[in-house]
Every structure is written in structure tokens, then in C-alpha cells.
Amino acid sequence: MSDTEIRKSFWSTSQRLIRKQLALLAARASAGALRSFKLGQGQSLPGKIALKIDPEILSELVRTIDVVLVSGTNGKTTTTALLASGLERSGHTVTNVGGSNMTGGVVSALIDGSGTHSMARFAALEVDEIYLTPVARAIKPKAIILLNLSRDQLDRTQEVRKIAARWKSLLSELPGVKVVANADDPLVVFAASEVPDVTWVAGGISWTEDSSGCPVCTGRITFSGGSWQCHCGFQRPEVTWQLSGDLVVTSPTGNIALELNIPGSFNIRNSLMALAGCACVGVAPEISKNGMAGVVSVSGRFQSYPLPWADGSVMLTLAKNPAGWVELIAMVDSWVKDRAIVIGLNAKFADGKDPSWIWDVPFEIFAGHSVVVCGERATDMALRLRYAEVEALLVPDAYSAIVVASKRNKDVVVLANYTCFQRIRKDLERSGSTAGIARALYWVGGFLSKGSK
Amino acid sequence: MSDAVSIVTVFPDLLGTYGDGGNAKVLAARLKLRGIAATNLEVRSSDPLPQGADIYLVGGGEDSPQVEASKILSRSRALHRAVEAGSYVLAVCAGLQIFGEYFVDSEGNEVPGLGILDCRSVKMPGARAVGELLVSAELDGGDELLVGYENHGSSTHLGPDASPFSKVVAGVGNSRIAKTDGVRYKNVIATYMHGPVLARNGELADYMLRGVFGDLPTIPDRSLSRLARQLHQERVSAALKAHKTNLRNSVLSGLKGHKR
Numbered sequence: 001m002s003d004t005e006i007r008k009s010f011w012s013t014s015q016r017l018i019r020k021q022l023a024l025l026a027a028r029a030s031a032g033a034l035r036s037f038k039l040g041q042g043q044s045l046p047g048k049i050a051l052k053i054d055p056e057i058l059s060e061l062v063r064t065i066d067v068v069l070v071s072g073t074n075g076k077t078t079t080t081a082l083l084a085s086g087l088e089r090s091g092h093t094v095t096n097v098g099g100s101n102m103t104g105g106v107v108s109a110l111i112d113g114s115g116t117h118s119m120a121r122f123a124a125l126e127v128d129e130i131y132l133t134p135v136a137r138a139i140k141p142k143a144i145i146l147l148n149l150s151r152d153q154l155d156r157t158q159e160v161r162k163i164a165a166r167w168k169s170l171l172s173e174l175p176g177v178k179v180v181a182n183a184d185d186p187l188v189v190f191a192a193s194e195v196p197d198v199t200w201v202a203g204g205i206s207w208t209e210d211s212s213g214c215p216v217c218t219g220r221i222t223f224s225g226g227s228w229q230c231h232c233g234f235q236r237p238e239v240t241w242q243l244s245g246d247l248v249v250t251s252p253t254g255n256i257a258l259e260l261n262i263p264g265s266f267n268i269r270n271s272l273m274a275l276a277g278c279a280c281v282g283v284a285p286e287i288s289k290n291g292m293a294g295v296v297s298v299s300g301r302f303q304s305y306p307l308p309w310a311d312g313s314v315m316l317t318l319a320k321n322p323a324g325w326v327e328l329i330a331m332v333d334s335w336v337k338d339r340a341i342v343i344g345l346n347a348k349f350a351d352g353k354d355p356s357w358i359w360d361v362p363f364e365i366f367a368g369h370s371v372v373v374c375g376e377r378a379t380d381m382a383l384r385l386r387y388a389e390v391e392a393l394l395v396p397d398a399y400s401a402i403v404v405a406s407k408r409n410k411d412v413v414v415l416a417n418y419t420c421f422q423r424i425r426k427d428l429e430r431s432g433s434t435a436g437i438a439r440a441l442y443w444v445g446g447f448l449s450k451g452s453k
Numbered sequence: 454m455s456d457a458v459s460i461v462t463v464f465p466d467l468l469g470t471y472g473d474g475g476n477a478k479v480l481a482a483r484l485k486l487r488g489i490a491a492t493n494l495e496v497r498s499s500d501p502l503p504q505g506a507d508i509y510l511v512g513g514g515e516d517s518p519q520v521e522a523s524k525i526l527s528r529s530r531a532l533h534r535a536v537e538a539g540s541y542v543l544a545v546c547a548g549l550q551i552f553g554e555y556f557v558d559s560e561g562n563e564v565p566g567l568g569i570l571d572c573r574s575v576k577m578p579g580a581r582a583v584g585e586l587l588v589s590a591e592l593d594g595g596d597e598l599l600v601g602y603e604n605h606g607s608s609t610h611l612g613p614d615a616s617p618f619s620k621v622v623a624g625v626g627n628s629r630i631a632k633t634d635g636v637r638y639k640n641v642i643a644t645y646m647h648g649p650v651l652a653r654n655g656e657l658a659d660y661m662l663r664g665v666f667g668d669l670p671t672i673p674d675r676s677l678s679r680l681a682r683q684l685h686q687e688r689v690s691a692a693l694k695a696h697k698t699n700l701r702n703s704v705l706s707g708l709k710g711h712k713r
Binding site for chain 2: 151154155159160161162209210212213215218219220222353354356357358359360379380382383384386387388389394
């Protein structure tokens with residue numbers, strides 16, 4: 001190398017280093033500022049700033065971290081939380097659970113884990129199913145967990161089949177990536193079908209209406225006895241991870257007894273996916289399962305809050321598309337007798353602007369019962385329920401709806417879609433200051449709900 | 454045919470993506486509330502369509518299932534016979550496109566439709582049509598405002614033998630140029646309106662039911678009727694508001710272009 005070349009390469013290396021440090025500095029400063037001024041939790045903006053200064057920061061950040069991505073329509077957040085707790089048993093793990101799951105949020109989480117005093121060994125990151133391609137391209141993760149695909153926010157995503165096709169072409173350009181894929185979902189199997197290193201897991205499927213058209217030949221897929229196939233030969237692959245009892249997991253290395261502290265059979269399936277994901281980066285299920293037992297609620301999902309205005313509790317549940325609702329319906333059915341039910345429906349960008357999917361949910365199961373309905377699209381939901389012969393009391397303001405419901409029964413369950421859920425959670429977490437207003441509403445609410453009957 | 458009004462939902466496994474299954478629920482409920490019996494039959498694509506039903510509902514779907522549905526229906530000709538026999542048909546979005554001469558698949562290839570309606574659907578120039586769709590349709594001699602949610606990437610062009618179902622007030626409908634939505638032919642109503650359209654527009658549901666049953670008593674459950682009207686009004690206002698925003702944006706971008 002000549003002198004000038006050495007000088008040039010020295011200069012470009014230092015430029016890169018300076019740019020990286022500047023990006024990290026700016027991101028950390030903005031995250032700190034956002035937090036101290038209570039402008040949100042600093043989830044997505046710091047990452048965006050860092051990306052602006054150094055577009056290559058993602059690949060820099062993950063050089064020493066084993067990254068596992070989690071994507072799919074339902075269960076991303078919970079699976080990522082289980083995965084992170086499992087990995088944490090073996091080394092410091094950063095995660096974006098509860099934060100943004102698009103590019104900015106992912107970068108923010110990684111910056112958190114790149115400090116010298118908090119050097120992370122693993123990253124468990126949930127990624128929006130549409131953003132998986134750009135994020136995975138930039139990060140080159142060690143492993144990707146693919147949960148499921150079904151209709152969600154069709155105004156934005158249009159066709160789930162197209163997402164499956166995009167995943168498939170993404171995976172073909174990531175040599176060496178380990179994929180943990182749900183063998184029960186034909187669209188996921190289609191996406192992972194050509195990956196050399198794939199772990200098939202019996203991840204379960206509760207909603208088959210979006211996958212009954214074969215993604216390979218456009219024929220029809222028939223589901224029976226826990227398996228599925230098409231006449232073209234496309235069929236459920238052999239799994240190596242599955243449930244062999246209520247909470248017993250059969251893995252390639254033997255049986256493991258699970259201990260879970262979040263409700264719902266779908267969460268057992270999610271933990272199965274997370275266990276297989278941990279194994280991909282060398283954390284054995286016997287170790288990771290102990291971490292998973294410590295997960296009790298995930299970003300407000302299944303979290304119980306005491307009522308600030310009276311004795312009793314309110315539990316939050318996220319229900320944002322037909323598949324999610326179908327998974328929850330058995331649980332709701334057992335609640336409907338001894339709890340007051342509040343259903344919340346918004347249609348902001350993050351929810352999808354077209355809530356017509358509520359007609360795909362078999363609300364007829366609750367016929368004869370009475371629920372309180374809230375959210376900006378409460379009228380849509382109320383009419384849907386009335387046509388299903390469910391009594392629906394319309395209280396558009398979410399907080400007031402909970403107050404009214406608590407007058408019917410001291411224990412309340414809220415099922416709401418994304419922005420409605422977040423709004424209620426925020427209200428409940430700072431409800432100390434609004435407790436006075438709530439107490440007043442509580443009495444007015446009692447009057448209202450009597451008046452309506 | 455028995456006394457009960459028979460409603461058939463065609464291939465919900467292929468054409469059930471956008472909540473259009475709700476249309477059958479609404480029709481049956483509006484009959485039941487009036488004390489009229491109704492049978493609701495969902496026929497999956499692996500089973501043959503029954504003949505002689507009063508109402509057939511064909512919903513929206515994704516590209517490749519739409520192609521598959523069109524193939525099966527072209528072969529069986531069950532809907533051709535139903536239309537000739539005077540059955541009522543509500544065809545929404547992909548359903549509308551299937552009823553035409555041809556439509557395009559995701560690769561842009563022309564796929565033959567059922568040829569019942571004199572219309573052709575092709576890839577729409579510009580952005581996909583996604584949003585509230587407000588139209589004015591003539592029902593029983595009077596103009597009625599109807600509102601739905603459209604989400605399609607094709608435009609539909611009508612031939613001389615087809616008449617549009619409605620005039621577009623706000624939104625896209627058949628195409629950005631034609632300013633009409635859907636097709637009406639015999640007792641077939643084809644439209645781009647999801648929502649589901651009959652949940653948002655009780656008037657359209659009753660119009661179809663009157664066609665089948667004759668005069669209908671009013672629904673005794675006044676709170677349900679009130680709620681249905683409230684939803685209709687809410688969506689009409691939302692469609693007009695979105696229309697205003699779109700107009701303002703297009704005027705603003707027009708001005709910007711002019712300055713340059």
C-alpha cells in the first residue's frame with residue numbers, strides 16, 4: 001500500500017468510527033431527554049436519529065450480539081418477552097418489548113444494549129411483519145422466529161399471501177440464518193420452505209380462513225386432525241418441537257416440563273416457539289424455561305389493575321384481529337359469567353382503518369349477555385354485537401366505559417384493539433390523579449347503566 | 454322452496470377476506486327480528502352450490518383465491534342459473550370482478566370471469582383505492598345515500614349492456630374517471646363497498662329483502678334500528694370528511710405544481 005492509500009483508509013476508518021460514535025451519542029442523548037421530559041419512553045425516535053447520522057449503524061451494533069427476531073401477525077410481543085426472559089438466563093439480553101417494532105424501535109433497543117457497562121450478549125427483537133425485510137436485511141440476525149400470518153390491518157397490508165411471499169424471498173437472501181417456523185400455519189411453512197436450517201415447531205393455528213387457499217398451487221388446503229395438506233403435495237412438515245401434555249414439551253433433546261404464569265393455551269404455543277428460538281442461539285430449554293416462568297404480564301397484556309375508585313380489578317387484554325379474538329374467545333366465555341366485559345375498538349393507523357373484521361369474529365357465542373362498548377368505532381362494534389343478540393351499552397369514552405362496567409360487576413375485563421388498549425393502559429397507570437373524576441363518573445355510571453335496562 | 458328465506462354465502466373460504474360474511478348475518482337477523490324465518494347457508498368451495506336459493510352473497514378475497522373461485526364457478530355455472538332464475542345476488546369487490554367478462558390477477562394476466570355482467574376489470578392506474586366510499590343509488594324509485602369501505606387495485610369498466618349501481622359522491626368506486634360504483638343487472642347488485650355494506654346500510658338490506666319477500670313489517674326493536682341509523686350517519690360523515698381532506702390535499706399539491 002502506498003502512503004496515500006494508507007492515509008486514505010485511515011481517514012475513512014476514523015470517519016466511520018466518528019460517525020458511529022456521533023450517532024450513538026445523539027441517540028442516547030435524545031433518549032435521555034425524552035425520558036426526563038416525560039415525552040414518551042424514548043422508544044423509536046433515538047433509533048431514527050441514529051439511523052439518520054449513520055445509516056449503517058444497525059450492522060455495526062449487532063457485530064457482537066446474537067440477535068433473534070420474532071415476527072408474525074399475533075403473539076409477537078408475548079413471544080419476544082418469553083424469549084428475552086429465557087435468553088437472559090444465559091447472558092444480558094436487550095429487547096424492544098413494549099416499544100416500537102419498526103426499524104427505529106429496533107435500533108433504539110440495540111443502542112441500549114451497546115453501552116460499555118451494559119454490553120449485551122443477546123437481543124430479542126419483535127419486528128412488524130411488513131418491516132421484517134428491511135430490518136432483517138440490515139441486522140443479519142442469527143435466528144428468526146416466524147409465528148403466524150392472518151388478516152390484520154388490510155388497509156395497510158392488503159394481502160397476507162403477499163407478506164408470505166416477501167418473507168420467502170427475504171429468507172433466500174440470508175444465508176446461514178436459523179429459522180424457527182410454525183409448522184401448523186401453511187403460509188409460514190411456505191415462507192420457510194426453502195430455508196436450509198429450519199426448526200419446525202407445532203406452534204398451533206386457531207384461524208385457518210386465510211390459509212385455506214394453497215400458496216403454492218392456488219388449490220385448497222384441507223385441515224384435519226392437527227395436520228394439513230394440499231393435493232399438490234404441499235403439506236405440514238414433521239415437527240421436532242411439540243406439546244406432548246398440558247405443559248410438557250417434547251424437544252429434540254428430550255422432554256421438558258413448562259412452568260408458565262400467563263393465561264391462554266396460545267401462550268403455551270408461544271413459549272414453545274420461544275424455547276426453540278433460545279435453542280437456536282445455544283441456550284438449552286432446561287435453562288431458558290426458568291426465565292420464562294418469571295413472565296407474568298407483557299406490556300399490560302393480561303395485567304390486572306386495582307380499580308382506583310372502588311373495590312375490584314380491571315384486567316387488560318389485547319384483541320386486534322379475528323385470529324386473536326378466536327384465541328381469546330374460550331377465555332372470555334369463562335369470564336362472561338362473573339366479570340363485566342368491556343370491548344374497545346379504534347381504527348387509527350396502527351389499528352388498521354377498516355374494522356370490518358369484527359364481522360369475522362363469532363360474537364354469537366355471547367348471545368344473551370351484556371357488554372359495554374367503547375372506542376372511536378364503538379358504534380360499529382355495538383351494532384355488530386346487537387346483530388349477534390348480545391346486549392351492548394355504548395359508552396364511547398374508554399375510561400368511562402370501565403367505570404360504568406365496574407358498576408355491573410366489581411371485576412372487569414377489557415378486550416381492546418391496539419390504540420384503544422394503549423390508551424386505557426396509560427389511563428389506568430396514571431389514574432391516581434383522575435381517581436376523583438372516576439369516582440364521580442362511577443356514580444353517574446351506575447345511574448346510566450340502570451337507566452338503560 | 455320452503456317458506457323460510459334462504460341465504461347462501463358463496464365460498465367464505467376463498468371470498469371472505471374483508472368481513473363480507475357479515476352481510477348474511479345482517480340479512481338473516483333483519484328477517485328474524487320481523488318474525489320471518491331465514492336459513493343461512495355457508496357453502497365452502499369444496500361443496501356444490503345449492504340451486505334455487507333466494508339470495509346469494511359473494512364477497513371479497515385475495516388475488517389467487519379469487520382466480521380459484523372464478524374457475525370453480527365458471528365450471529359449475531351455478532350462479533349463471535341463479536341469476537337467470539331471478540335470485541338476488543350481492544357481489545362485493547372480488548365478487549363484482551368475478552361476475553364480469555374478465556379481471557386481472559396479481560401478475561397482470563387476464564383471467565376469464567363468469568361473463569354475467571358486461572364489465573371488465575383491469576389494473577387501476579395510480580394508487581390502490583383504499584378508504585370510505587360514499588355513493589348515491591336508486592332504490593325503489595328514490596335516491597339513497599349508501600356508504601362502504603373500498604380496498605381494491607383494479608378499476609372496472611362497464612360495457613353498453615351494463616348499468617352502474619350508483620353514482621360516487623366520495624371515494625373511487627369503479628374508476629377515478631367514471632365516478633360510478635358497481636353494476637346492476639336483473640337482481641344482481643355488484644359493488645366495491647365492504648363494511649360490510651349491509652351492516653352499514655340497513656336500507657340496502659331491506660331493499661333486497663323486499664325483493665324476495667314483498668312488503669316488510671317495521672323492525673320492532675327500535676334501539677337496534679336507531680343504532681343502525683347512527684352507524685350509517687357516522688360513516689357518511691366520515692366519508693365526507695375524508696373527501697374534504699383529499700380535495701384540499703389535491704388542491705394544495707396542484708398549487709405547488711403550478712408554482713414550479
